Amino acid sequence: xxxxxxxxxxxxxxxxxxxxxxxxxxxxxxxxxxxxxxxxxxxxxxxxxxxxxxxxxxxxxxxxxxxxxxxxxxxxxxxxxxxxxxxxxxxxxxxxxxxxxxxxxxxxxxxxxxxxxxxxxxxxxxxxxxxxxxxxxxxxxxxxxxxxxxxxxxxxxxxxxxxxxxxxxxxxxxxxxxxxxxxxxxxxxxxxxxxxxxxxxxxxxxxxxxxxxxxxxxxxxxxxxxxxxxxxxxxxxxxxxxxxxxxxxxxxxxxxxxxxxxxxxxxxxxxxxxxxxxxxxxxxxxxxxxxxxxxxxxxxxxxxxxxxxxxxxxxxxxxxxxxxxxxxxxxxxxxxxxxxxxxxxxxxxxxxxxxxxxxxxxxxxxxxxxxxxxxxxxxxxxxxxxxxxxxxxxxxxxxxxxxxxxxxxxxxxxxxxxxxxxxxxxxxxxxxxxxxxxxxxxxxxxxxxxxxxxxxxxxxxxxxxxxxxxxxxxxxxxxxxxxxxxxxxxxxxxxxxxxxxxxxxxxxxxxxxxxxxxxxxxxxxxxxxxxxxxxxxxxxxxxxxxxxxxxxxxxxxxxxxxxxxxxxxxxxxxxxxxxx
Numbered sequence: 001x002x003x004x005x006x007x008x009x010x011x012x013x014x015x016x017x018x019x020x021x022x023x024x025x026x027x028x029x030x031x032x033x034x035x036x037x038x039x040x041x042x043x044x045x046x047x048x049x050x051x052x053x054x055x056x057x058x059x060x061x062x063x064x065x066x067x068x069x070x071x072x073x074x075x076x077x078x079x080x081x082x083x084x085x086x087x088x089x090x091x092x093x094x095x096x097x098x099x100x101x102x103x104x105x106x107x108x109x110x111x112x113x114x115x116x117x118x119x120x121x122x123x124x125x126x127x128x129x130x131x132x133x134x135x136x137x138x139x140x141x142x143x144x145x146x147x148x149x150x151x152x153x154x155x156x157x158x159x160x161x162x163x164x165x166x167x168x169x170x171x172x173x174x175x176x177x178x179x180x181x182x183x184x185x186x187x188x189x190x191x192x193x194x195x196x197x198x199x200x201x202x203x204x205x206x207x208x209x210x211x212x213x214x215x216x217x218x219x220x221x222x223x224x225x226x227x228x229x230x231x232x233x234x235x236x237x238x239x240x241x242x243x244x245x246x247x248x249x250x251x252x253x254x255x256x257x258x259x260x261x262x263x264x265x266x267x268x269x270x271x272x273x274x275x276x277x278x279x280x281x282x283x284x285x286x287x288x289x290x291x292x293x294x295x296x297x298x299x300x301x302x303x304x305x306x307x308x309x310x311x312x313x314x315x316x317x318x319x320x321x322x323x324x325x326x327x328x329x330x331x332x333x334x335x336x337x338x339x340x341x342x343x344x345x346x347x348x349x350x351x352x353x354x355x356x357x358x359x360x361x362x363x364x365x366x367x368x369x370x371x372x373x374x375x376x377x378x379x380x381x382x383x384x385x386x387x388x389x390x391x392x393x394x395x396x397x398x399x400x401x402x403x404x405x406x407x408x409x410x411x412x413x414x415x416x417x418x419x420x421x422x423x424x425x426x427x428x429x430x431x432x433x434x435x436x437x438x439x440x441x442x443x444x445x446x447x448x449x450x451x452x453x454x455x456x457x458x459x460x461x462x463x464x465x466x467x468x469x470x471x472x473x474x475x476x477x478x479x480x481x482x483x484x485x486x487x488x489x490x491x492x493x494x495x496x497x498x499x500x501x502x503x504x505x506x507x508x509x510x511x512x513x514x515x516x517x518x519x520x521x522x523x524x525x526x527x528x529x530x531x532x533x534x535x536x537x538x539x540x541x542x543x544x545x546x547x548x549x550x551x552x553x554x555x556x557x558x559x560x561x562x563x564x565x566x567x568x569x570x571x572x573x574x575x576x577x578x579x580x
Contacts, residue, residue: 001150002027004048006039006070008057009547010555012131012393013073013138015453016415017054020139021146023455030555033058034547040064042551050149052142053104057083060104070104071114071145073138075130078116079161081109084168086134090126091168091191097121099137101145103156109164112156114145122474123186125193125211128343131392132473136413170199175209177223182240186212189242194260194310197248203270210246210260211309213290218277227277230292230320231262234277243290246309257544259352262314292317293324298481300488302333303340305477311344311398314353315363318370325377333384334497335488338405340389340480342473345414346398348429355543360536364528368428371397372517375429378404379513382501385493387484390414390456391476400429403438403464406500407487409480410456412470419448422552423542424535426523433507433516439463451554 003026007014010030021028031042033056040063043051051070053060060070076085077098089097098118103111119137121129148154168191175188175198189212192198197208203225213232220226220236227234232245247266249258264271279291294305304324308317328336339345349367357363378386378401388402390410395417402408403418410416418435420427427448435444439462447454447462459465471479487493527533540546 001049001146002029002046003050003052003146004028004043004046005030006033006043006051006053006060007031007055008033009055011055012415013135014054015417016135016139016413016455017052017073017142019415019453019455019458020143023457024143024146026146029557030551032548032551032555034549034551037550042556043068050146052146054138054142059108062106065104069149071101071142071149072104072109072111073142074100074102074109075134075138076100076109077118078113079159079163081162081164082166084165086126086130087168087191088165089121090129091173091187093187094121097134099134099141101138101141102159110159110162112158114148114154114156115141117141117144120472123190124342125190127194128392128473131344132342132413136472139413170196173198175200177235177237179222179238182214182237182242185237185242186214188212189244197260199250202247203267203272205270206250207266208248208250208260209244210248211244213243213245214288215241215243215290216288225272225274227275228264228271229277229279229290231264231316232290232292233263233267233274245292257546259356259543260309261352261356262316265353265356293321295324295328297331297333299485300334301481301484302328302331302336303481303484304328304336304338305340306338306346307341307343308346311347311393311395312350312352313346313348313367313371313398314350315367315370317350318367318374322370322374322377325374329377329381329383333488334493335385335387335484336381337387337389337480337484338378339391339402340477341391342411342476343392344398345388345390345392345394346401347393347395348397348400351423351539352543355539360539361528361531365525368397368521368524368528371401371429372521375401375404376513376517379430379434380504382497382504384497385487385500387487389476389480389484390416391473391480393417396420396423396425396427397429397431400427400431400434403434404430406496407466408464409467409469409483410459410465411473411476412456412468413473414456414459416454416456416459416464417451418454418464419451421448421451422538424533424538425527426520428517428520428524430513430516430520432520433511433513 018028040061043064051068053072078100100116101114105111117137117140119133173188193211197210200209215234218226218241222236222238224236232243234241234243246260247263248260251258296303354360354363386405387407388405393415394402399416399418456468460468469479527535
């Protein structure tokens with residue numbers, strides 16, 4: 001069928017629906033619901049077989065749902081209605097939730113039900129839950145609903161009753177630091193992650209708090225700031241303490257949107273002297289403390305985990321991760337696993353920190369070089385196998401970081417965006433070496449030019465990914481440990497390691513890594529230091545969440561699937577003409 005996606009933004013769920021519907025043989029296009037645009041005119045122009053709304057904050061006009069079957073993905077069980085469904089589920093401590101695909105009608109979230117899938121609610125932030133368990137349930141429900149619609153024989157079921165709840169406002173999220181327990185505070189913070197954050201008074205200013213993690217040891221007066229760690233703040237609760245990784249200043253009336261930044265960077269000179277309390281040297285999943293970088297070993301396998309808010313890696317993040325990587329390389333292991341967590345692997349350079357810098361061009365340059373240093377360290381590791389384990393999505397330089405490893409493993413629900421074009425960048429991180437090495441030069445050029453999301457299954461079919469792991473998000477770390485132990489024990493692993501140095505030397509003789517880096521960075525330098533380059537306006541619009549004026553052509557005109565980038569097509573599949 002031809003399926004048109006209506007969305008308020010091409011967010012993670014919309015991207016996954018887009019990619020997986022294409023995997024199932026459907027033609028897919030996207031129209032964004034934007035101020036001043038007519039969804040009715042857009043739908044008439046597409047003439048789709050089915051309209052699907054994976055993430056839509058506005059109502060579908062009657063002239064659209066009266067003329068087309070329009071299915072809406074609601075992140076709540078049957079009968080749940082309202083704009084803050086997932087926020088309330090997390091804040092109320094629900095252990096089970098669900099996703100419902102319902103038909104649009106005159107009453108929001110009250111239409112007939114085409115499919116509904118339940119899911120657990122683990123103790124994680126709302127955005128992590130949304131990209132994990134909620135996205136898995138949503139895709140199961142969407143594919144079932146689309147199959148039922150395509151059959152022409154299914155009758156959707158009316159909702160017997162419903163419970164409409166209003167928008168969750170900041171007064172409902174307020175933290176009372178004097179009396180709220182750590183568990184209460186964590187529920188508030190997790191329910192507001194990553195938007196809208198929890199508004200709070202701190203050091204004489206109003207801030208939005210983003211993210212929250214339990215601290216097991218530090219204690220102080222309720223509300224007191226206790227310590228810093230890797231840019232995060234530790235703040236005392238009534239019975240313990242929490243780590244808060246990011247802050248965002250309150251927006252001034254009529255002023256520009258403010259930026260989410262590492263907490264210590266956001267506070268800058270307001271921050272009083274606090275001790276920097278590093279995480280333990282070995283801080284893996286069995287250690288009850290928070291750190292954005294952790295390392296532990298199981299037998300012959302080292303696990304270097306990292307989790308940065310939004311998957312963004314600043315210059316400081318890259319340098320700290322590089323230091324941890326170099327330390328991990330000194331350990332007597334056979335296999336080194338990068339990542340392995342349940343959420344974002346990496347989305348590349350930190351556009352928010354860059355935008356907040358005194359000179360964004362200089363910070364862009366520092367950040368891309370720090371990313372390159374990290375990728376180079378992975379590429380030149382020849383004394384062990386390196387595995388990138390992606391429990392969550394990866395994009396741009398983060399996707400290229402993953403490709404630097406010997407093997408790439410993805411959870412089955414991961415979405416990859418191996419391109420830079422939409423930010424006006426040529427890209428670096430040695431992608432001109434790693435991407436063609438995986439898929440060949442022609443397909444590498446097409447993937448970066450078309451700039452469409454890829455499912456893990458399609459990425460494996462193209463050769464970008466070596467293994468997909470079908471498991472729930474919370475099981476991915478354990479599955480990674482099991483698979484890595486098996487890889488380390490294989491007799492062939494020793495011979496693979498023995499051959500790595502010779503293979504690297506052959507590639508180096510063919511074209512040195514330094515040459516790839518020099519050529520890539522020459523183009524990046526020209527963009528960063530050209531104030532008229534589109535990158536600067538695109539970066540500003542992205543981090544300040546400015547809405548586009550029209551749906552990008554590569555989305556609205558992508559109804560015809562390009563051959564060679566679908567399903568399980570091989571890297572050498574017939575290229576065919578580019579469609580958009």
